[in-house]
Amino acid sequence: MKITVAGEKKEYADNLTIAALIEAEDVETPQYVTVSVNEEFIDSDKFDSFTLKEGDEVEFLYFMGGGAR
Amino acid sequence: MAFTNEQLERYSRHIILKEIGAKGQKKLLNAKVLIIGAGGLGAPAALYLAAAGVGTIGIVDADEVDLSNLQRQVIHTTNDIGKKKVESAAETMRAINPDITVNTYYQYVTSENILDLIKDYDFILDGTDNFPAKFLINDACVMAGKPFSHAGIIRFKGQLTTIIPGESPCYRCIFKNPPPKDAVPTCKQAGVIGAMGGVIGSLQAMEAVKFITGVGELLTGYLLTYDALKMEFHKIKLPPRGKGCAVCSDEPTITELIDYEQAVCEWKPGE
Numbered sequence A: 001m002k003i004t005v006a007g008e009k010k011e012y013a014d015n016l017t018i019a020a021l022i023e024a025e026d027v028e029t030p031q032y033v034t035v036s037v038n039e040e041f042i043d044s045d046k047f048d049s050f051t052l053k054e055g056d057e058v059e060f061l062y063f064m065g066g067g068a069r
Numbered sequence B: 001m002a003f004t005n006e007q008l009e010r011y012s013r014h015i016i017l018k019e020i021g022a023k024g025q026k027k028l029l030n031a032k033v034l035i036i037g038a039g040g041l042g043a044p045a046a047l048y049l050a051a052a053g054v055g056t057i058g059i060v061d062a063d064e065v066d067l068s069n070l071q072r073q074v075i076h077t078t079n080d081i082g083k084k085k086v087e088s089a090a091e092t093m094r095a096i097n098p099d100i101t102v103n104t105y106y107q108y109v110t111s112e113n114i115l116d117l118i119k120d121y122d123f124i125l126d127g128t129d130n131f132p133a134k135f136l137i138n139d140a141c142v143m144a145g146k147p148f149s150h151a152g153i154i155r156f157k158g159q160l161t162t163i164i165p166g167e168s169p170c171y172r173c174i175f176k177n178p179p180p181k182d183a184v185p186t187c188k189q190a191g192v193i194g195a196m197g198g199v200i201g202s203l204q205a206m207e208a209v210k211f212i213t214g215v216g217e218l219l220t221g222y223l224l225t226y227d228a229l230k231m232e233f234h235k236i237k238l239p240p241r242g243k244g245c246a247v248c249s250d251e252p253t254i255t256e257l258i259d260y261e262q263a264v265c266e267w268k269p270g271e
């Protein structure tokens, strides 16, 4: 199936969970990433059970500190 | 209030813009912006807002200028090492534009002082380096109904969003709680390319100018991310405000400000 990850079209096998995508995409600090699918946030306790489908648009939102000091 | 000849010349490149004009420049001169953090993000933002003639600019920081700051905090110079950052920043801003008033607050924001600090300002700019401060600024601005720009930078990446409380999603809509201490690297631990503060801090200044003048579309409802290595900007559309958010939903569970544990790593080279 084709899905869009962070604005980029990608090919993945069907029945991919968010947890599996996080691993495949080598997401940094995966336990603190916020995930949205089709412009909706998915609770992190659903990452293992939420299955992505053809055409889904997935975004990873990361904590970013920085600024002063 | 009419413009002086000096103001007409100083702001001529603004006034000539049909979107800004004399009207917009007046709005800037009458506006009050508070910059929290006189560092990587706050420095470029303060320079541009001072130059733009934002009439009153407040700057909050309890730190002193350190040699390791100068790689990115372009409002301070080598001669300023050891000075209070707010004083050093104010001196530069006044030198750029004597037309403006700069208020300095030599303190860090806490649950005790933040509402008092933000209350007289129209727009707040979060240029802090740590998550407790970022959550505190978000919650305080949401509670006080103050529009603000949130931003973060690390390594070769940066991101920002603009938040209009009651309208657009807040920081806590995206991230429910601060990460545990040292779970997510800070700039001090991971490094940051100096120009990143320039890119993202200038974008924050741009949002402040747009908010004040009412020009264009604000970065509300989106998180704009920038990856310098790929040279890519990406706009992530955020879900609508408040759905289950602890602070900005219509039935908030957080109604008092929280001082989270300070998570900035104190590691310094040679220690």
Ligand SMILES: [Zn+2]
Binding pocket: B169, B170, B171, B172, B173, B174, B241, B242, B245, B246, B247, B248, B249
């Ligand atoms: Zn919220």
